[in-house]
Amino acid sequence: MSSSWGNLIHIQIFGESHGGGIGVVLDGLPAGYPIDMDMVLLQMKRRAPGQDLTSTARKESDSPEVLSGMLDGRTTGAPLAALIRNKDTRSGDYKNLMKLPRPSHADYTGHVRYSGFNDVRGGGHFSGRLTAPLVFAGAVCRQILLCHGIHIGSHIRAIAGKEDTPLDPVTVDAVQLDELSQQFFALVDPKAEDAMRLEVEKARLDCDSVGGIIECAAVGLPAGIGSPMFDGMENRIASLVMGIPAVRGIEFGTGFAAASMRGSEHNDAFVPGDGQVRTLSNHHGGVIGGITSGMPLLFRTAFKPTASIAKPQQTIDLTSGKQATLVIKGRHDPCIVPRALPVVEGAAAIAILDAMMELGKIPPYEGGRNHDA
Numbered sequence: 001m002s003s004s005w006g007n008l009i010h011i012q013i014f015g016e017s018h019g020g021g022i023g024v025v026l027d028g029l030p031a032g033y034p035i036d037m038d039m040v041l042l043q044m045k046r047r048a049p050g051q052d053l054t055s056t057a058r059k060e061s062d063s064p065e066v067l068s069g070m071l072d073g074r075t076t077g078a079p080l081a082a083l084i085r086n087k088d089t090r091s092g093d094y095k096n097l098m099k100l101p102r103p104s105h106a107d108y109t110g111h112v113r114y115s116g117f118n119d120v121r122g123g124g125h126f127s128g129r130l131t132a133p134l135v136f137a138g139a140v141c142r143q144i145l146l147c148h149g150i151h152i153g154s155h156i157r158a159i160a161g162k163e164d165t166p167l168d169p170v171t172v173d174a175v176q177l178d179e180l181s182q183q184f185f186a187l188v189d190p191k192a193e194d195a196m197r198l199e200v201e202k203a204r205l206d207c208d209s210v211g212g213i214i215e216c217a218a219v220g221l222p223a224g225i226g227s228p229m230f231d232g233m234e235n236r237i238a239s240l241v242m243g244i245p246a247v248r249g250i251e252f253g254t255g256f257a258a259a260s261m262r263g264s265e266h267n268d269a270f271v272p273g274d275g276q277v278r279t280l281s282n283h284h285g286g287v288i289g290g291i292t293s294g295m296p297l298l299f300r301t302a303f304k305p306t307a308s309i310a311k312p313q314q315t316i317d318l319t320s321g322k323q324a325t326l327v328i329k330g331r332h333d334p335c336i337v338p339r340a341l342p343v344v345e346g347a348a349a350i351a352i353l354d355a356m357m358e359l360g361k362i363p364p365y366e367g368g369r370n371h372d373a
C-alpha cells in the first residue's frame with residue numbers, strides 16, 4: 001500500500017485499525033530541534049476517539065511510544081519512529097462486512113484492489129484511525145516551524161450547513177491560530193457551537209451522519225516557498241490533505257467562488273508592508289503560481305458525512321453477487337469534522353516544512369552543537 005509521502009521530510013505510515021498498532025516513521029528531520037511531548041500529546045488528544053457525542057465511542061489513549069530519533073527532548077536527525085497501540089478493538093462488529101461492503105466506505109474498492117485480502121476490521125488501513133500517526137508527524141513538524149515563526153491553526157467552518165465566522169484572510173494572526181490549534185471544537189465564534197452540535201445530534205439520533213468544512217491557515221510563512229506546476233504549495237498540501245479519509249475537496253483562498261468573480265474584484269493589489277510586500281485583499285490564499293506570497297496561507301477542506309451509519313442500507317453480497325440489506329453495528333463518528341482539525345493542521349505542517357527544507361530554509365538548530373563549549 002502506498003502510505004509514504006515527501007521529498008525532504010519522508011513519512012511512512014503503517015498499521016491497521018484492529019491490528020497490534022499503528023505508527024509512523026519520519027525521516028529527514030533536521031537535527032537538534034526541541035520537541036515538547038506535551039504539545040504533541042495535546043494534538044493527539046484533540047484527534048483521539050471517544051471524546052463526546054460527536055465522535056465514535058471507541059476509547060483509545062493514543063499515547064505514542066517514541067522508538068527512535070529523539071534524545072533528551074531533541075531530534076537526533078535519525079528516523080523518528082512512533083508506535084501507537086490499538087487497545088479498544090471490537091472486531092466482531094465487522095463480521096458481516098467481509099461479504100457485505102458498506103456503501104461509501106472502502107470495503108468494496110479495497111476488496112477488488114487487494115483481491116479480498118484487505119483487513120476490513122475498523123476500516124483496516126483505510127481507517128480514520130491512521131490519522132493518529134499523521135497527527136503525531138504533524139505535531140513534530142509544526143514545532144520545528146514554530147522555531148521559525150510559522151503558526152498553523154484551523155476551525156470548524158461549517159457542519160451540516162451551520163456556519164462559523166470565516167477567518168479573515170488578511171488579518172488572521174499567530175495569536176488567533178495558536179488559540180484555535182489548542183481547542184477540540186475550535187470556532188472563531190463560539191456561539192456557532194450549539195447549532196452545529198444540534199445537527200450532529202439530530203443525525204446521530206436518526207441513525208445518520210453529517211459532514212462539514214474545516215478552514216485552516218498558516219502565518220509567518222516567508223514569500224518564495226514552493227515551485228510552479230506540479231510541485232506548488234497547493235499541490236503539496238492537497239496531496240496530504242486528500243489522503244485524509246473522508247476528504248472530498250480542498251480550495252485555496254477564495255477557491256471555487258473565484259470562478260464567478262471578475263478579475264478586478266479577485267486581483268489582490270500589492271502594497272508596501274512592514275519590510276515586505278503585502279496585498280490589500282487575499283483572494284489568492286497566500287499562494288500564487290505555486291509559490292507563497294508572504295500573505296496568510298488559507299485553505300478549506302470538505303469532509304463527507306461518515307459512511308458507516310446505523311440505518312439499514314442496500315448493498316451487494318460479495319459471495320453470491322445478489323442484492324442484500326446491510327445493518328452496520330459498531331461505534332462510528334456521527335461527524336468526523338471536530339476530530340479532523342489537528343489532522344488538517346498536521347498535514348499542512350508536514351507539507352510546509354518539506355517545501356521549506358527543499359529550499360534550504362530550515363538550518364540545523366542554532367547552527368549545530370559544539371560539544372567542547
Ligand SMILES: Cc1cc2nc3c(=O)[nH]c(=O)nc-3n(C[C@H](O)[C@H](O)[C@H](O)COP(=O)(O)O)c2cc1C
Pocket residue numbers: 056104105106123126127128129131244245246247304306307308309331332333336339340343
Ligand atoms: C478522524 C476520522 C474518523 C473517521 N471515523 C469514521 C467512522 O467512525 N466511520 C466511518 O465509516 N468512517 C470514518 N472515517 C472515514 C473513513 O475512514 C473513510 O470514509 C473511508 O476510509 C473511505 O475513504 P474516503 O472517504 O476517503 O473515500 C473517519 C475519518 C477520519 C479522518
Ligand SMILES: C=C(O[C@@H]1CC(C(=O)O)=C[C@@H](OP(=O)(O)O)[C@H]1O)C(=O)O
Pocket residue numbers: 017048049056057058060089090093121122123126127128129130132245330331332333
Ligand atoms: C478508532 C478511530 O476511529 C475509527 C475510524 C473508523 C473508520 O472507518 O475510519 C471506524 C471506527 O472504528 P471502530 O469500529 O474500530 O470503532 C472509528 O472508531 C480513531 O480515529 O482512532
